[in-house]
Amino acid sequence: MLAISKREFIESFKGIKPIIIIAIFLITAYYSGKFSDLLLSANIDFTAEELEGIHTIAISGLLIIFGMLFVMGLSHDTMNREMHERTIRFLVTRTSRSAIIIGKFLGIWFFWIVCLVTSFMVISIFVHKFDMITLFQATSLVAYYLALTILLSVLIPKPGFTMFLSIVLGIAFPIFNSWTVFTSNPWVSWMKYLLPFYYINDRNFYFVGILLLVGVILFIAIAIFNRREC
Amino acid sequence: MFAIETKQLTKTFGKNKVVDQIDLQVKSGEILGFLGRNGAGKSTFINMLTGIIQPSSGSYSLLDVQGPNDDIKKQIGVMPDYSALNASMTAMKHLKFLAAVSEKPVSDERCMDILKLVGLEEQAHKKAGKFSFGMKKKLAIAQAIIHDPQLIFLDEPTSGLDAESVIHIHQLIQQLHQQGKTIFMTSHNLDEVEKICSRIAIMKDGKIGKMGSMDELRAYYQSTITVTIKHSPIRSTHLPTLEQWLTLTGTQLEMKTSQFTIHVTSEKKIAEIIRALGKYNIDIYRVDVNEPSLEEIFLDE
Known part of the structure; x- marks a missing residue:
């Protein structure tokens, strides 16, 4: 599992897409740190809670709006590419299928953690404080996106289709998830518990709920992969 | 194990x-x-x-x-x-x-x-x-x-x-x-x-x-051991008796004046044939034994 995680982590940095995403995060972090004080100087009534997270709000916003698109764009083919090209056979004959999925998940998640921690450190240079709660929420959110991406990659055998799906879901997911959180329609509202935004609505430890959902999604992905013929 | x-x-x-x-x-x-x-x-x-x-x-x-x-x-x-x-x-x-x-x-x-x-x-x-x-x-x-x-x-x-x-x-x-x-x-x-x-x-x-094993597989196909024996000409008086005896020993494929080919069920039969030819004072010049190849066994399967 560790070898798979290590390879996924290193592979995540290769290519132009991760460089663009890292650049977007670092630039956002830089301007977020540099200009967040401007928001404070404007005559806007912020709650104490909002003031706490104001320096990292740009990163949070970026993750909420584009997070799914970024994660799926980078990792939509993490499983199905290997199954399609049958490189997966070298792995399934050596280790358990759960180790493959968890190894891949941890490797890519660690890539995102590195990106986020770096971004938060850039912000902390300007504001002289490190927003741990928002960082935990952000990493939990990325974990959810990633688990969902891996599940889809196990479910859908064609990498071309998951690439298309990554664009559609990347756009639709934040809109739909926001709707479930703010709607009063009971037929839709219950879904907020299955989606991540509800758990990061406030600065608290509800993000643990996201990690539980991540566990459930990965469990389903492993169960499906165990039945898959490679 | x-x-x-x-x-x-x-x-x-x-x-x-x-x-x-x-x-x-x-x-x-x-x-x-x-x-x-x-x-x-x-x-x-x-x-x-x-x-x-x-x-x-x-x-x-x-x-x-x-x-x-x-x-x-x-x-x-x-x-x-x-x-x-x-x-x-x-x-x-x-x-x-x-x-x-x-x-x-x-x-x-x-x-x-x-x-x-x-x-x-x-x-x-x-x-x-x-x-x-x-x-x-x-x-x-x-x-x-x-x-x-x-x-x-x-x-x-x-x-x-x-x-x-x-x-x-x-x-x-x-x-x-x-x-x-x-x-x-x-x-x-x-x-x-x-x-x-x-x-x-x-x-x-x-x-x-x-x-x-290869030998075991061949054993399944012993009936297909093909023996070709090149020998001195057989006297015409001996020929019918010998031919009859050979028919009882194996499946005769070809009988010429100085060579015959026969299918036998085991290697022991080859020895019997050689002894029989000796009895009729027939000189043996060459014995070719063709065991079934894996290809033949495989194709037969």
Whole structure:
């Protein structure tokens, strides 16, 4: 599992897409740190809670709006590419299928953690404080996106289709998830518990709920992969 | 101890029974050659044992451990029938990575030794994407043995390789056999199987038709031992009696004045024929015994 995680982590940095995403995060972090004080100087009534997270709000916003698109764009083919090209056979004959999925998940998640921690450190240079709660929420959110991406990659055998799906879901997911959180329609509202935004609505430890959902999604992905013929 | 034991192992795709209730036992340290026409179910059978696909029913054990079992995977090496290598990884990185996945990390020296064994030492730092078909095949064999497994599955290890590489791979298989490894290999090359395997199983329509050592398989076909005897001319007075006697001894194919060909059921009959010819004062110039080749057995199956 560790070898798979290590390879996924290193592979995540290769290519132009991760460089663009890292650049977007670092630039956002830089301007977020540099200009967040401007928001404070404007005559806007912020709650104490909002003031706490104001320096990292740009990163949070970026993750909420584009997070799914970024994660799926980078990792939509993490499983199905290997199954399609049958490189997966070298792995399934050596280790358990759960180790493959968890190894891949941890490797890519660690890539995102590195990106986020770096971004938060850039912000902390300007504001002289490190927003741990928002960082935990952000990493939990990325974990959810990633688990969902891996599940889809196990479910859908064609990498071309998951690439298309990554664009559609990347756009639709934040809109739909926001709707479930703010709607009063009971037929839709219950879904907020299955989606991540509800758990990061406030600065608290509800993000643990996201990690539980991540566990459930990965469990389903492993169960499906165990039945898959490679 | 059996390295491989299957009981009623079956795989069904839809209504199609690809592997049909196979009972098989492979002893530790032997090389079992698995033969069969295309679509006979050989690869499906290997894929079930190696965890690539799940059996529909039946059971199997590898190295005395009931399968499927993830821990036993560390002790088996698999060269799948069709598999692509990661194009962006070098041969060396492939070996190091896959050994680490097996939780048996290896040194660079070990990787180089294995690459030398398969004849890829000069390509150690080349990316697999630039490899020829033969080189990819060799790397696939190298990854199967890098972690020093006890049981090795090779699915058509020499198909598509040039003659020199085939000899090289045969030597490697023999070497692994001498180290006490159990090798289960499929092949379409009958000569190869006959030459290097201690036992042979022939699969047909998802079942094992014949199984045994080359001698045992030939024993099934002893009726097809063909003997051609070149001799001094037979006196016309002796000819009818001798012809009658030969008809009782075996199936006569051809009778000429100085040569005849006959099918016999056992080697003992050959001795009887030679003794009989001696009785009639017929000189024997040459005896050709044609035992059934694996190809004949295979085609008959």
